[in-house]
Amino acid sequence: MLTIADHKFTSRLLVGTGKFSSSRIMKEAIEASGSEMVTVALRRVNLDDPGDDIMSVLDRKRYIFLPNTSGARDSAEAVRLARMARASGGSDWLKLEVTPDPRTLLPDPVETLKATEILAGEGFKVLPYMNADPILALKLQDAGAVAVMPLGAPIGTNRGLLTRFQVEIIIEQARVPVIVDAGLGAPSHAAEAMEIGADAVLVNTALAVAADPVRMAKAFAMAVEAGRFAFEAGLGRAQVHAEASSPEAGLDFLS
Amino acid sequence: MKIVCNGKEREVKEGLSIEALILELELNPDTVVVECNGAIVLREDYAEQSLSEGSVLELIRFVGGG
Numbered sequence: 188m189l190t191i192a193d194h195k196f197t198s199r200l201l202v203g204t205g206k207f208s209s210s211r212i213m214k215e216a217i218e219a220s221g222s223e224m225v226t227v228a229l230r231r232v233n234l235d236d237p238g239d240d241i242m243s244v245l246d247r248k249r250y251i252f253l254p255n256t257s258g259a260r261d262s263a264e265a266v267r268l269a270r271m272a273r274a275s276g277g278s279d280w281l282k283l284e285v286t287p288d289p290r291t292l293l294p295d296p297v298e299t300l301k302a303t304e305i306l307a308g309e310g311f312k313v314l315p316y317m318n319a320d321p322i323l324a325l326k327l328q329d330a331g332a333v334a335v336m337p338l339g340a341p342i343g344t345n346r347g348l349l350t351r352f353q354v355e356i357i358i359e360q361a362r363v364p365v366i367v368d369a370g371l372g373a374p375s376h377a378a379e380a381m382e383i384g385a386d387a388v389l390v391n392t393a394l395a396v397a398a399d400p401v402r403m404a405k406a407f408a409m410a411v412e413a414g415r416f417a418f419e420a421g422l423g424r425a426q427v428h429a430e431a432s433s434p435e436a437g438l439d440f441l442s
Numbered sequence: 443m444k445i446v447c448n449g450k451e452r453e454v455k456e457g458l459s460i461e462a463l464i465l466e467l468e469l470n471p472d473t474v475v476v477e478c479n480g481a482i483v484l485r486e487d488y489a490e491q492s493l494s495e496g497s498v499l500e501l502i503r504f505v506g507g508g
Contacts, residue, residue, distance in 0.1 A: 203506075203507060203508030204506035204507060204508075205505075205506040205507040205508045206506070206508075207506060213506065226507055226508055227504040227505065227506065227507050228504070228505050228506065228507025228508075229475070229502050229503070229504060229505070229507075230502065230503070230505045231448045231449070231500065231501065231502055232448065232467075232469060232474060232501040232502065232503050234447070234448060234450075234467060234501070237467055237468045237469050238468070240470060240473055240503065241503075241504050241505055241506055242470070242472075242473040242503070242504055243470075243473075252504070254504065255507055255508070257507055257508070270482055271475045271477065271482060271502050272475075274475045274482045274484065274485070275473070275474075275475040275502065275503065275504060276504070342508065343508075369508075389508075391507075391508030392508065
């Protein structure tokens with residue numbers, strides 16, 4: 188079972204709530220994913236459409252809301268958003284995102300570490316979105332992060348686990364859960380992350396942009412479970428040369 | 443009097459409370475976070491805290507995001 192900050196989760200799939208074509212499809216996709224934790228963002232209320240409220244769509248008792256600080260360009264902005272999230276949700280969970288460059292949306296390691304120190308000190312359960320840097324993962328963990336979220340590929344790119352080599356080292360070293368976040372575009376990508384021992388994965392775009400997001404959510408749930416089972420079962424070692432699966436003995440009659 | 447609400451100037455009644463403004467805007471006070479002049483206002487203070495001329499207000503809430 189996955190444990191983050193003393194909270195137990197049955198599902199190892201976290202899902203985002205952005206980019207879905209409708210609230211109804213989002214809600215159904217989240218249900219199909221089996222996820223217990225969903226990310227949300229904080230934005231100005233659109234005063235021309237006051238009824239457009241995600242909180243009226245998703246049941247707070249059923250899901251843990253993980254507010255993100257998306258849009259923050261430095262630690263000060265992230266801290267401001269985090270405090271708003273806490274005021275809004277009344278919980279300490281926080282996905283910390285500091286992305287100064289809108290073109291790459293890559294996380295700023297220095298500002299992310301700084302914000303983690305501040306927010307962990309204020310009692311937040313900080314899950315920082317980070318580049319797949321093993322050294323940084325240890326520093327974030329030491330700064331009080333309750334999990335680390337290395338990227339598989341840049342946000343929304345659907346390119347898969349491009350950072351596999353670094354994520355493997357992060358998993359080997361980390362004492363906190365490792366949640367691969369961003370860039371996972373297919374169930375096979377999620378399965379790969381789970382097979383190498385990631386504790387969980389977070390997906391959003393892959394579900395939201397699928398022709399059938401509800402079915403895709405189910406596919407990801409199955410892949411995450413399959414990948415986890417494979418990790419627990421212990422994968423065989425990869426090798427260069429062939430090794431026969433059928434016995435070598437008992438072929439004498441051919442000669 | 444004039445206040446600035448979510449980046450736009452708005453004419454409101456003198457001494458209007460934050461709670462009254464939220465209701466006037468047809469928002470759910472339980473799901474809106476309020477920042478007044480850069481400081482977060484706690485939900486239990488919405489009824490008591492009133493706005494003054496030039497108050498800068500941010501009304502924020504959760505939206506879909508990854």
